[in-house]
Amino acid sequence: MRLLEISGVSAAYGDLKVLHDVSLHVDEGEIVSLVGSNGAGKTMLLRIISGLVPVTEGQITLGGKNLLKVRPYERVSVGLSHIPQGRGTLAKLTVKENLILGAYSLKSSQQREENIERAYGMFPKLRERKNQIAGSLSGGEQQMLAIARALMCDPKIIAMDEPSLGLAPIVVENVFEIIQRVSSERKIAILIVEQNLVQSLSIAHRGYVLENGRIVREGEAKALLEDKDIRSAYLGI
Amino acid sequence: MWIFTQSIINGILAGGVYALIAVGITVIFGVMRLVNFASGAFFTLSMYLGYFVYSFTGWNCYQLIPAVAILSAAVAYVTFKFTISPVLGKSSDATILVTVGLSFFLQNLVIVLFGGTALTLPSEISNVSIRIGEYTLGLPRTIAFMVAIVLVLGVSLLVNKSNFGRSMRATAENPEVAEMLGIKSRRVYTLAWIIGIVMTSIGGLLLTPIYYVNNTVGAPFRTVSLMAVVLGGLGDIRGAFICGLLLGIIESVFSAYFSAYIGLLGIFIVYLIIFLFKPQGIFGRKERVG
Numbered sequence: 001m002r003l004l005e006i007s008g009v010s011a012a013y014g015d016l017k018v019l020h021d022v023s024l025h026v027d028e029g030e031i032v033s034l035v036g037s038n039g040a041g042k043t044m045l046l047r048i049i050s051g052l053v054p055v056t057e058g059q060i061t062l063g064g065k066n067l068l069k070v071r072p073y074e075r076v077s078v079g080l081s082h083i084p085q086g087r088g089t090l091a092k093l094t095v096k097e098n099l100i101l102g103a104y105s106l107k108s109s110q111q112r113e114e115n116i117e118r119a120y121g122m123f124p125k126l127r128e129r130k131n132q133i134a135g136s137l138s139g140g141e142q143q144m145l146a147i148a149r150a151l152m153c154d155p156k157i158i159a160m161d162e163p164s165l166g167l168a169p170i171v172v173e174n175v176f177e178i179i180q181r182v183s184s185e186r187k188i189a190i191l192i193v194e195q196n197l198v199q200s201l202s203i204a205h206r207g208y209v210l211e212n213g214r215i216v217r218e219g220e221a222k223a224l225l226e227d228k229d230i231r232s233a234y235l236g237i
Numbered sequence: 238m239w240i241f242t243q244s245i246i247n248g249i250l251a252g253g254v255y256a257l258i259a260v261g262i263t264v265i266f267g268v269m270r271l272v273n274f275a276s277g278a279f280f281t282l283s284m285y286l287g288y289f290v291y292s293f294t295g296w297n298c299y300q301l302i303p304a305v306a307i308l309s310a311a312v313a314y315v316t317f318k319f320t321i322s323p324v325l326g327k328s329s330d331a332t333i334l335v336t337v338g339l340s341f342f343l344q345n346l347v348i349v350l351f352g353g354t355a356l357t358l359p360s361e362i363s364n365v366s367i368r369i370g371e372y373t374l375g376l377p378r379t380i381a382f383m384v385a386i387v388l389v390l391g392v393s394l395l396v397n398k399s400n401f402g403r404s405m406r407a408t409a410e411n412p413e414v415a416e417m418l419g420i421k422s423r424r425v426y427t428l429a430w431i432i433g434i435v436m437t438s439i440g441g442l443l444l445t446p447i448y449y450v451n452n453t454v455g456a457p458f459r460t461v462s463l464m465a466v467v468l469g470g471l472g473d474i475r476g477a478f479i480c481g482l483l484l485g486i487i488e489s490v491f492s493a494y495f496s497a498y499i500g501l502l503g504i505f506i507v508y509l510i511i512f513l514f515k516p517q518g519i520f521g522r523k524e525r526v527g
């Protein structure tokens with residue numbers, strides 16, 4: 001089942017056209033990786049999905065609903081959760097407050113409590129540190145918090161901007177494992193935008209390559225990983 | 238020694254209202270990085286609003302609190318919608334000009350509506366005081382102080398413990414992330430503005446037993462409260478509160494030892510000295526640049 005469908009999206013910063021006719025889709029429960037180098041327009045695409053940047057052309061639907069008509073603060077209620085660039089954890093609030101705010105869109109406070117317990121069960125470190133301010137956590141722990149918080153609203157899809165950014169390689173591996181586990185256990189679709197091509201494609205079902213604002217390749221993640229052109233362009237081998 | 242202790246007592250009592258206004262300014266600044274230069278004008282306006290309701294009902298200053306709170310919240314809502322909201326997120330010059338402009342507008346509006354002569358809101362307790370041993374506490378100031386404490390405690394509880402407070406702090410730290418979580422930042426800004434204005438307004442109303450109502454009565458209160466906000470480390474509720482009391486004490490001590498006219502000057506002197514040594518304010522933390 002199609003969940004997120006982006007078709008023919010173009011967008012610009014002022015006069016500078018950044019995205020040209022981008023189309024991609026994410027099915028229910030699927031992990032999709034959008035890879036590309038710096039400045040390819042990956043973050044802009046996520047900001048469009050979040051409603052922070054307008055499109056000049058194109059359509060985006062989530063579960064059949066026209067997402068561009070939904071106001072940014074209402075998008076979480078239609079099942080869209082975000083982990084923005086730099087993780088977006090609120091450094092001055094405690095770990096627990098961050099989690100509570102993750103469930104801001106939920107009506108029932110009982111549901112909120114249950115989801116917090118579930119988050120602690122999944123990430124015991126967060127329970128230990130629940131009363132600490134989020135800014136005092138290590139980079140890896142903050143990424144855990146970001147993922148846990150994104151799950152608090154029981155989303156259908158999580159859009160993540162560079163979860164590997166600023167993390168040590170061993171931590172990156174761990175984070176990607178968690179993402180994969182979360183997606184398969186909870187049947188949540190994930191759209192990852194990454195520069196870290198190998199890691200993000202190795203947990204994804206499918207992938208897209210974005211270059212200069214255009215989708216230049218798409219396909220099974222495995223096939224993309226083994227593709228000669230991609231390997232030479234992005235990995236130098 | 239008597240003079241010293243008595244002036245400290247007077248200062249703490251007077252400082253309560255500075256602290257109240259300073260916390261009101263801080264709530265607004267903390268959430269939307271907007272310095273409310275119109276706080277003095279709202280302080281003034283609230284006294285006129287009190288007078289207005291009094292002229293129909295004959296209520297005293299304390300009975301007027303709910304009515305003035307509601308009226309000033311309504312004025313706050315309207316001014317937010319038509320003056321603050323359009324410039325939010327624009328340059329800080331724009332927000333400064335808007336609040337300064339709003340201040341002139343309100344100060345002149347009350348002249349148009351109520352005339353230029355000073356008014357009084359009669360109060361039976363204007364000259365009543367409580368004696369504790371050899372010290373005297375003016376009753377109106379004591380009540381104003383107590384109400385201020387209750388309001389400040391209430392607001393800090395709201396900010397630190399409630400769901401709305403959490404959404405306020407989230408919006409203050411990162412409005413984009415807050416919206417991603419489902420928080421409507423416009424609503425948070427509107428409510429923060431209203432809370433800040435109502436606090437300032439109640440501060441004004443509480444001083445009607447001992448101040449004439451005229452269109453510039455709020456100016457020194459605005460200035461001192463803004464200084465308390467800056468000294469308190471911009472955006473820190475506890476800091477603004479303590480510095481509000483502190484400036485009240487300094488004013489009172491200078492008034493007692495030199496002359497009543499020199500109290501404000503004392504505040505400016507101490508303010509400048511503190512800033513010479515601690516430019517980030519008493520409670521402000523140094524921030525890394527770059």
